[in-house]
Amino acid sequence: MINYLFDPAHWSGADGIPTLIGEHLIYSLIALAIAAVIAVPLGIYIGVTGKGVFMIAGLANALRALPSVGLLILLVLLISPAFPSKMGYILPSLIVLVLLAVPPILTNTYAGVRAVDAAAVDAARGMGFRTMKILTDVQLPCSLPLMLSGVRSALLQIISTATIAAYISLGGLGRLLIDGKAQNDYSQMVAGAVLVALLALFFDQLLAFITRRVVSPGLTRRTVKATLPSGEVIPSETAKTPTAV
Amino acid sequence: MIRFESITKAYPDGTVAVNGLDLEAPTGKLTILVGPSGCGKTTSLRMINRLIEPTSGTIYLDDQPTSGMDAALLRRRIGYVIQHAGLFPHRTIVDNIATMPLLLGESRQKARHRALELMERVGLPETFANRYPWQLSGGQQQRVGVARALASDPAFMLMDEPFSAVDPVVRAQLQEEFLRLQREIGKTIIMVTHDIDEALKLGDQVAVMRVGGKLAQMATPSELLTSPADEFVADFVGRDRGYRSLGFTAAAGSVAVGEEWTVQLGASAAEAQAKATGAWVLVVDAGRRPLGWAQPEQVHGELRKEHLNLSGTSAQASGTMRQLLDAALSSPSRRGVVVNEHGELLGTVTATDVVKAIEAEPHLETAR
Numbered sequence: 001m002i003n004y005l006f007d008p009a010h011w012s013g014a015d016g017i018p019t020l021i022g023e024h025l026i027y028s029l030i031a032l033a034i035a036a037v038i039a040v041p042l043g044i045y046i047g048v049t050g051k052g053v054f055m056i057a058g059l060a061n062a063l064r065a066l067p068s069v070g071l072l073i074l075l076v077l078l079i080s081p082a083f084p085s086k087m088g089y090i091l092p093s094l095i096v097l098v099l100l101a102v103p104p105i106l107t108n109t110y111a112g113v114r115a116v117d118a119a120a121v122d123a124a125r126g127m128g129f130r131t132m133k134i135l136t137d138v139q140l141p142c143s144l145p146l147m148l149s150g151v152r153s154a155l156l157q158i159i160s161t162a163t164i165a166a167y168i169s170l171g172g173l174g175r176l177l178i179d180g181k182a183q184n185d186y187s188q189m190v191a192g193a194v195l196v197a198l199l200a201l202f203f204d205q206l207l208a209f210i211t212r213r214v215v216s217p218g219l220t221r222r223t224v225k226a227t228l229p230s231g232e233v234i235p236s237e238t239a240k241t242p243t244a245v
Numbered sequence: 246m247i248r249f250e251s252i253t254k255a256y257p258d259g260t261v262a263v264n265g266l267d268l269e270a271p272t273g274k275l276t277i278l279v280g281p282s283g284c285g286k287t288t289s290l291r292m293i294n295r296l297i298e299p300t301s302g303t304i305y306l307d308d309q310p311t312s313g314m315d316a317a318l319l320r321r322r323i324g325y326v327i328q329h330a331g332l333f334p335h336r337t338i339v340d341n342i343a344t345m346p347l348l349l350g351e352s353r354q355k356a357r358h359r360a361l362e363l364m365e366r367v368g369l370p371e372t373f374a375n376r377y378p379w380q381l382s383g384g385q386q387q388r389v390g391v392a393r394a395l396a397s398d399p400a401f402m403l404m405d406e407p408f409s410a411v412d413p414v415v416r417a418q419l420q421e422e423f424l425r426l427q428r429e430i431g432k433t434i435i436m437v438t439h440d441i442d443e444a445l446k447l448g449d450q451v452a453v454m455r456v457g458g459k460l461a462q463m464a465t466p467s468e469l470l471t472s473p474a475d476e477f478v479a480d481f482v483g484r485d486r487g488y489r490s491l492g493f494t495a496a497a498g499s500v501a502v503g504e505e506w507t508v509q510l511g512a513s514a515a516e517a518q519a520k521a522t523g524a525w526v527l528v529v530d531a532g533r534r535p536l537g538w539a540q541p542e543q544v545h546g547e548l549r550k551e552h553l554n555l556s557g558t559s560a561q562a563s564g565t566m567r568q569l570l571d572a573a574l575s576s577p578s579r580r581g582v583v584v585n586e587h588g589e590l591l592g593t594v595t596a597t598d599v600v601k602a603i604e605a606e607p608h609l610e611t612a613r
Binding site for chain 2: 121127128130137138141142216217218221
């Protein structure tokens with residue numbers, strides 16, 4: 001496996017590792033973006049209005065139990081005749097990945113919005129916030145931690161599942177697995193698996209980092225270095241002790 | 246002034262939360278809505294800033310009907326304080342308090358400045374400015390809630406059980422501070438509570454509501470205690486209303502204060518014995534502030550701190566009959582300690598003296 005990964009011949013060309021990683025990422029990120037565009041607004045809507053809660057339990061769980069390979073082949077059979085060229089294969093792959101990514105994002109967005117302190121929302125409305133401002137200034141920032149954790153688990157699933165695109169002769173790191181199996185080249189298969197795992201870990205950490213940057217410390221209960229309005233820094237010992245009573 | 250004119254709130258399922266309510270909350274006064282749960286007090290409050298729309302009737306804010314106003318703009322004119330404070334968890338304390346000024350279009354700098362001013366006003370140290378709500382106790386969060394409502398300097402305030410989510414000691418402290426604050430700022434306030442003691446303590450006038458959303462009685466606290474309109478009000482106000490109504494009767498001058506001999510810590514047993522009246526002698530500090538009572542017969546050598554009995558309360562001469570009577574009843578010598586406004590001893594009273602003064606005054610004058 002080590003030999004495979006460090007062989008320069010595998011790092012160039014149309015089926016070199018960089019190309020495969022690139023393809024893998026493109027499928028993954030497009031799928032994630034589409035899933036987010038569907039699931040985030042829907043989750044917010046259901047969370048805020050309380051309408052369609054049954055969808056969360058029913059649809060989300062049903063989608064989770066989806067056999068991805070089976071669905072992929074079914075979709076190829078249905079869709080590819082209608083499209084010339086590679087599109088007939090790309091579209092089914094994306095659909096499968098999107099269907100996988102929607103449930104975690106949808107349920108977490110919904111749960112995030114539901115979990116926003118009702119008293120904070122009531123206070124905002126009582127102070128004269130209009131509905132849209134309550135959403136943008138209170139409900140969304142407060143539901144961000146859960147929402148982002150949904151995106152994080154969706155991306156993990158997408159990256160690991162995007163290997164199936166290779167089943168239907170598309171690129172991505174799945175190629176190493178499929179081709180390796182076909183050629184009984186186990187080092188190639190292991191290299192593929194390791195690369196997928198590394199990619200997933202990398203993006204997981206990236207999203208964790210982004211989460212830390214965009215989520216208010218007031219929500220994660222992280223202690224920040226407290227400063228006086230004058231700019232003077234308070235020693236962390238006093239700053240982080242939540243006062244009793 | 247906030248005025249309810251035959252306000253009714255009925256829900257589609259037939260429940261009537263508020264039924265034909267007429268009520269007037271005068272400018273600069275604290276009006277309290279009190280009643281058992283289900284009496285429609287919170288519903289009434291939330292109809293003022295139109296978080297709930299009345300089924301019929303009109304609410305006037307300084308003689309303007311609220312029904313024609315833009316609800317969001319109406320709410321921005323009214324401070325709003327709720328039970329669990331409802332602070333924004335993702336914003337710092339100073340940003341929470343600056344919410345209203347920012348909403349009304351103040352610059353960030355001005356809003357922050359105003360917020361810091363208010364923190365001081367409600368007794369929050371400046372070091373809290375950049376903390377987040379979770380780092381504060383319930384009582385501190387409620388102070389932030391009050392500061393946030395005051396930040397836009399609204400003429401009106403609505404408070405929904407503002408002090409009921411904190412423990413009794415903190416609650417009493419918040420109530421005292423709030424009374425002091427209201428004396429300075431004189432807002433037109435309507436507050437909802439289920440706690441009759443809180444209502445009697447804080448209210449300039451109290452509206453007692455009964456289940457079904459009807460007004461049972463609207464009166465000053467002392468009127469409620471001395472002449473409840475009906476059995477429901479009498480029951481709700483409580484069993485010891487006779488004693489509690491003394492809390493609204495000024496003591497000033499009507500009770501004779503007797504002279505009391507005193508000793509200081511360090512006095513000898515013999516001196517304490519000589520100064521004692523009956524079994525007890527009153528101990529004061531060098532500034533004649535009462536420290537407690539002592540029994541000379543238990544003192545060997547000199548009088549020390551551990552000889553003091555601290556059970557007695559002390560009453561200010563300018564206080565109420567209730568404080569005087571309590572001072573007498575709680576004192577181990579049965580002589581109640583009376584002090585001036587600086588806490589210096591004036592003398593003592595007995596329960597008999599206080600009761601005589603009460604009996605001599607059939608027409609009770611109220612302290613407020």
